[in-house]
Amino acid sequence: MDLENNTTLHIEPALYLFPVPLSQGGIEGVLPAVNVELVRQVKHFIVENVRSARRFLKLCDRSIDIDSLTFCELNRHTEASAVPSMLEPLARGEAVGVISEAGCPAIADPGADVVAVAQRRGFKVVPLVGPSSILMSLMASGFNGQSFAFNGYLPIDRDARSRSFKMMQQRITSERQTQIFIETPYRNNKLIADIATSLPGNMLLCVASDITSERQSIITRTCADWKRARYDYDKTPTIFLLFS
DSSP, X not given: OOGGXXXXXXXXXXXXXXXXXXXXXXXXXXXXXXXXXXXXXXXXXXXXXXXXXXXXXXXXXXXXXXXXXXXXXXXXTSOGGGSGGGGHHHHTTOOEEEEOSSBOTTSSSTHHHHHHHHHHTTOOEEEOOOOOHHHHHHHHHTSOSSSEEEEEEOOSSHHHHHHHHHHHHHHHHHHOXXXXXXXXXXXXXXXXXXXXXXXXXXXXXXXXXXXXXXXXXXXXXXXXXXXXXXXXXXXXXXXXXXXX
């Protein structure tokens, strides 16, 4: 497709995975033009949240007739038995789009469930280029990008969290594997304090916050330095990475 020469891209029956900006603001500089060209042509969407999906579509093109579209919500409350029926338009030969609340669909996201069904049924799946906070934080951390693991949310229970810290430390030491994880934003400051006091002082912690926004901050320090540092990541979307 050549968007500069005004060549229209005709969409084909497939499950399209549309990345969403990580922060507030426009899509310029975050998403390629091909994503917008494709999203204009999709009439059926599987979304994590209908309201945020509608807002994203209007950011892509204000002329999109939102009321003419169909939306199925797929989130942590969705029953597994309800997922296959979301692909009925695709079975009829129509394109279906997947939109998460932020970042790339199916990466630490419920969209993975419908992608798995599509693969089992032999449907074409098309991942599109867009921001991933996990990969962007790894890129900027200075840590090992050859071997890494995303651990999702760490346990809240103190003993279980302590075991998670020890497990990640072992993997870093024995496999030289970067460990990546997230936290509920209002617990960010407590997590940093827990890491700084629970892990060796020379262990490296990267805190990547508000990625792609004007307030973006990606800082790598030793745990000893984090223990002495002043910071406030309260209620801010943040990714944490450990290495040594």
